[in-house]
Amino acid sequence: MSEQTGNFAAETFESLRPLLFSIAYRILGSVTEAEDAVQETWLRYETTETRPDSPKAFLSAVVTRVSIDVLRSARVRREEYVGPWFPEPLLTDPYQDPERSAELADSVSMAALVLLERLSPLERAVFVLREVFGFGFAEIARTVERSEAACRQLAVRARRHMDEGRPRFEPDRRERDELAVRFFEAFRAGDVGALRELLAAEVQMVGDGGGKAPNLANPVRGADKVARVLAAFGPQATSVDVVLEETVVNGQPGVIFRAPGGLIAGTLVLDIYDGRVQAVRSVVNPDKLGHLGEPADTWALKDEAFRKRRLDG
Known part of the structure; x- marks a missing residue:
């Protein structure tokens, strides 16, 4: 040639x-x-x-x-x-x-x-x-x-x-984005009531850790249970200086969890349609995060969050 x-x-x-x-x-x-x-x-x-x-x-x-x-x-x-x-x-x-x-x-x-x-x-x-x-x-x-x-x-x-x-109702993009803003505000604040109002009755929360990061043992289903898990997790993340960087993940509203130093602790993405959050999916397997930046040690972050919670309690 x-x-x-x-x-x-x-x-x-x-x-x-x-x-x-x-x-x-x-x-x-x-x-x-x-x-x-x-x-x-x-x-x-x-x-x-x-x-x-x-x-x-x-x-x-x-x-x-x-x-x-x-x-x-x-x-x-x-x-x-x-x-x-x-x-x-x-x-x-x-x-x-x-x-x-x-x-x-x-x-x-x-x-x-x-x-x-x-x-x-x-x-x-x-x-x-x-x-x-x-x-x-x-x-x-x-x-x-x-x-x-x-x-x-x-x-x-x-x-x-x-x-x-597939869902039968496609969300209006503006309505979807507004709902996402409210969701992440409540998530950071650990507001169970506000989160519950935004979740569909049959919402499910599922995480992908691949056995290499702290993760949900099983999918969590139902608005009340998911709201309580989210309300506990948001403040826990911010207590160890993890920043929730709101962004678009796979075309949907989501966040990147950035640990100190800009390390990537995971991502979370919302499925929103029919005016409610239908699913919450997180990816914390470090093998799937390297293209976004250097992965964080999420086991260490979890231990630090528990230590702070014991001290505060």
Whole structure:
């Protein structure tokens, strides 16, 4: 490959990198695995002897195939995972398409990515390419090396599974954000009553520590129980100088817990629809936080919080 051709290939690849990462992340639910899949795609593109007529089609197909292979091997690890498995938190989706903004935002939410875990790797890939990015079935068929008819069947099955788990009411963004502000104010203050008013009756709180960080032993369900857990946890975190940095996590209202020195103690994200918080999901497994910054020692933070509570009590 000549230097000029190599430079053109690199520029083309970089222009498509946001799309490739976004495809890989939705298939894999992991920032680090998605980045590795994109890098592997570049290596294959760089060593291709002939330039494809459509770099976008070629690269999208390669990153999808790589991601399917990674997901197949990862599913065994996820089945053996300690506790609930959640995706690695994503703060910013690098790919933007105004014509598909609604699909892109919905598909990156924690709730959607958890639902995608129910699908087979092929179903997941077909759903992502078709429903999220709007690829045609002919291109999808070439990508996953199946017939168009088979891909249509995969898409139907995937859509059915996804629709079964989706909320029936989509939140108004302004209403959602206002509710989130009230929620985090009550969370910091440890206000049980204010939190209970914002929670759906069947709300659940679930955490992903992967056995490597302090976490809920089991999901907590019901407005009263969840409100009490949250009301205890918020002041406990701030007592050891953990800052709640409000931000968007996977397209939804959330916070990053920053320990002293800016270390990352975890993330928390809200599912809000029908005017209430329906689910509270936290990720504290340090293996899933490294892309956000250096993870904190949450065991030490927990011990310090308990020590202060004993002294104050």
